[in-house]
Amino acid sequence: MSVITYREALRQAIDEEMSRDERVFLLGEEVGQYNGAYKVSMGLLEKYGEERVKDTPITELGFTGLAVGAAMAGLRPICEWMTFNFGILALDQVVNNAAKMRHMSGGQFNVPMVIRGPNGPAEFLSSQHSQSLTAYFTHVPGLKVIAPATPYDAKGLLKSAIRDDNPVIFLEGELMYAWKGEVPDQEYTIPIGEADIKRKGRDVSIVTFSKPLKIVEEAAEELAKEGIDAEVVDLRSLKPLDEKSIYSSVAKTNRCVVVDESWPVNSFGSYVAWLVSKNCFDDLDAPVELVSSEDVPMPYNHSLELAVQPSVEKIMAAAKKVLYI
Amino acid sequence: MAEKIIMTALSPTMEEGLIIRWNKREGDTVSSGDVLCEVETDKASMEYESFQEGVLLKILLGEGEKCKVGRTIAVIGQDNEDISGLLNEVKSEEQNSGSPAAEAKKAQSRDEQDSEDHKIVGNKTSPENSQVSKIKASPLAKKLAKENFVDLKHIAGSGPNGRIVKRDIEEILASSKKAMKQKPLVVNSEDLKVPLSGTRKVIASRLAESKFSAPHFYLSLSINMKNVLEAREKLNSQRENKISLNAFLVKIAAQALSKHPFINSSWQGDSILMRGTIDIALAVEKEDGLITPVVRNCYQKGLVAIDKEFSELIQKARENKLSPEEYQNAGFTISNLGSYGIEDFTAIINPPGSAILAVGKIMKTPVVNEQDQIEVQAMMKVTLSCDHRVIDGALGARFLKDFKEMIENPISALY
Numbered sequence: 001m002s003v004i005t006y007r008e009a010l011r012q013a014i015d016e017e018m019s020r021d022e023r024v025f026l027l028g029e030e031v032g033q034y035n036g037a038y039k040v041s042m043g044l045l046e047k048y049g050e051e052r053v054k055d056t057p058i059t060e061l062g063f064t065g066l067a068v069g070a071a072m073a074g075l076r077p078i079c080e081w082m083t084f085n086f087g088i089l090a091l092d093q094v095v096n097n098a099a100k101m102r103h104m105s106g107g108q109f110n111v112p113m114v115i116r117g118p119n120g121p122a123e124f125l126s127s128q129h130s131q132s133l134t135a136y137f138t139h140v141p142g143l144k145v146i147a148p149a150t151p152y153d154a155k156g157l158l159k160s161a162i163r164d165d166n167p168v169i170f171l172e173g174e175l176m177y178a179w180k181g182e183v184p185d186q187e188y189t190i191p192i193g194e195a196d197i198k199r200k201g202r203d204v205s206i207v208t209f210s211k212p213l214k215i216v217e218e219a220a221e222e223l224a225k226e227g228i229d230a231e232v233v234d235l236r237s238l239k240p241l242d243e244k245s246i247y248s249s250v251a252k253t254n255r256c257v258v259v260d261e262s263w264p265v266n267s268f269g270s271y272v273a274w275l276v277s278k279n280c281f282d283d284l285d286a287p288v289e290l291v292s293s294e295d296v297p298m299p300y301n302h303s304l305e306l307a308v309q310p311s312v313e314k315i316m317a318a319a320k321k322v323l324y325i
Numbered sequence: 326m327a328e329k330i331i332m333t334a335l336s337p338t339m340e341e342g343l344i345i346r347w348n349k350r351e352g353d354t355v356s357s358g359d360v361l362c363e364v365e366t367d368k369a370s371m372e373y374e375s376f377q378e379g380v381l382l383k384i385l386l387g388e389g390e391k392c393k394v395g396r397t398i399a400v401i402g403q404d405n406e407d408i409s410g411l412l413n414e415v416k417s418e419e420q421n422s423g424s425p426a427a428e429a430k431k432a433q434s435r436d437e438q439d440s441e442d443h444k445i446v447g448n449k450t451s452p453e454n455s456q457v458s459k460i461k462a463s464p465l466a467k468k469l470a471k472e473n474f475v476d477l478k479h480i481a482g483s484g485p486n487g488r489i490v491k492r493d494i495e496e497i498l499a500s501s502k503k504a505m506k507q508k509p510l511v512v513n514s515e516d517l518k519v520p521l522s523g524t525r526k527v528i529a530s531r532l533a534e535s536k537f538s539a540p541h542f543y544l545s546l547s548i549n550m551k552n553v554l555e556a557r558e559k560l561n562s563q564r565e566n567k568i569s570l571n572a573f574l575v576k577i578a579a580q581a582l583s584k585h586p587f588i589n590s591s592w593q594g595d596s597i598l599m600r601g602t603i604d605i606a607l608a609v610e611k612e613d614g615l616i617t618p619v620v621r622n623c624y625q626k627g628l629v630a631i632d633k634e635f636s637e638l639i640q641k642a643r644e645n646k647l648s649p650e651e652y653q654n655a656g657f658t659i660s661n662l663g664s665y666g667i668e669d670f671t672a673i674i675n676p677p678g679s680a681i682l683a684v685g686k687i688m689k690t691p692v693v694n695e696q697d698q699i700e701v702q703a704m705m706k707v708t709l710s711c712d713h714r715v716i717d718g719a720l721g722a723r724f725l726k727d728f729k730e731m732i733e734n735p736i737s738a739l740y
Contacts, residue, residue, distance in 0.1 A: 283465055283468075285464075286484070
């Protein structure tokens with residue numbers, strides 16, 4: 001095991017898959033000469049050349065469409081969006097082409113592509129560049145959506161995503177690139193569609209994914225000091241979703257808090273909360289709680305910026321609420 | 326033409342029913358024999374099979390709500406039928422009889438006004454008069470209550486707005502277990518008020534009724550168990566499933582009852598019902614009280630069949646799964662406390678029977694034999710409680726004498 005960053009885990013996954021399969025190529029803004037805006041593609045241009053590491057113009061709709069076409073033609077593009085904020089410009093290609101091509105062509109065309117980049121709130125970026133757009137993608141049938149929170153999960157799942165024959169949306173986070181964690185030295189993959197119990201507990205299930213995992217784990221530590229034994233369920237894959245792991249956790253704890261840094265209305269977290277309310281009805285001793293960002297554009301003022309997002313305190317309060325403490 | 330669906334008595338002693346779950350929803354088609362809903366009666370939860378047909382138009386009694394037998398719980402008819410007239414009729418019926426639902430609503434709105442930080446400290450039981458028809462409980466608490474036969478209406482919830490939650494049920498279960506085990510009270514500890522389970526209520530009312538209305542008298546004698554124990558041992562040595570001693574007692578009692586039909590009869594006020602079959606109950610302890618599973622037609626059944634039926638019924642009794650026909654309407658009952666070391670005791674007659682046999686422990690006892698010598702024998706004391714309205718002393722004594730002889734000489738049961 002080596003301890004590496006989330007950024008390095010992604011780079012290793014891309015590197016290993018590019019050397020394994022020559023159909024795999026990387027494209028996006030500044031992925032080549034600049035080594036990527038967040039340095040995920042460090043050294044790849046040098047190693048694989050301009051044919052396979054393509055710097056694109058600032059045209060998200062254009063180069064995403066190019067990737068869809070390349071995938072239909074038999075290549076396996078990894079399309080980096082500098083951030084998902086810019087990816088909104090490419091939604092038509094994602095929603096109407098990438099997601100639907102297989103269905104509409106009666107299975108004649110697969111779209112084996114990965115769209116990846118940072119999603120979710122970061123810091124000091126104000127309203128337009130600091131937001132979780134997860135639900136835009138989980139909403140669309142035909143896409144797989146993955147949101148790993150540790151270097152280990154990121155590497156194993158990105159490799160699986162690149163090998164998958166479907167369009168996969170791979171959600172990262174600007175603040176997560178420097179996070180460190182253990183990753184095996186030998187090759188491994190993680191199947192898409194399996195949640196991971198990051199911490200075992202019997203009092204309350206806290207279900208989350210992506211960046212909030214860190215504050216959820218901190219909250220679980222704090223709760224433990226007060227004698228509350230929280231179980232942390234990291235979804236990792238949102239679509240397909242490992243419902244079974246969620247339900248068996250809730251069946252054990254009888255209480256559920258969902259943490260999602262998106263806005264609350266129609267978020268993936270609210271969908272999970274609804275699933276639990278419906279499918280674990282007789283196991284629940286309290287209504288499911290959702291800890292989300294507030295339903296407002298991200299403020300620039302740092303105190304307000306923190307106040308509108310999920311926090312350790314908010315997660316602890318929700319856990320205590322479902323425990324009637 | 327739309328009709329009312331009435332809460333019917335699903336067991337002979339049922340006075341009110343609580344809807345556990347509706348299996349049909351408004352708009353569903355109902356055929357005769359379909360299960361409309363599950364109803365909790367005084368002793369068990371029962372399926373309410375519809376004898377009416379049509380479309381379920383309106384449910385008037387929701388899940389978790391209860392009402393007296395005879396009240397309207399739903400309306401059935403044809404699709405899109407106008408039922409406003411019928412609903413008004415139901416409404417006025419309820420108003421005339423001081424609808425518990427209406428009272429409960431008033432109570433509830435009062436509750437809601439001052440319940441924001443309402444918490445009941447200490448004693449978990451709420452006063453009888455603060456019953457509300459809509460009980461607030463978490464789904465899990467409802468499930469646990471149902472599984473453990475806890476009546477939610479007696480519990481003051483500790484959750485927000487008085488919601489009953491898991492810990493409230495657990496506390497009740499723990500306290501009734503505690504009370505059941507009769508741990509000695511520590512000096513200065515608080516009194517513990519244990520709410521009545523459905524079973525407890527039925528035991529209290531039926532046995533009080535029996536003891537206060539049936540003039541009991543008691544006949545006791547000792548029985549030499551040597552031969553029956555030997556017979557049992559011989560039989561069991563060839564069998565994998567051992568036949569219990571109780572099965573022998575039941576079988577022999579059935580043989581003796583066949584010769585004394587008045588023991589197997591019921592007081593009916595203006596007549597005595599001599600029963601056509603010999604249905605014998607065995608008193609069984611379960612967690613929240615006592616129940617008497619019945620084996621029917623014991624005269625026609627052999628030992629093995631009786632034993633098998635009882636062991637199945639006892640298993641069901643412990644899981645609270647007996648249906649009323651499995652525990653009601655026995656003609657004769659046996660209560661055996663021998664396993665607790667009780668030497669002899671008197672039992673209260675289990676109506677509608679007229680006699681009950683209380684069986685004590687089998688004890689090695691010095692007995693004077695016919696040669697005036699003292700020998701050690703396995704003896705068992707039994708006491709027959711009889712309802713004097715039906716059974717006179719000599720009649721009871723003749724029955725008991727026959728029973729004794731049949732046990733002491735099992736072959737005589739065949740005479």
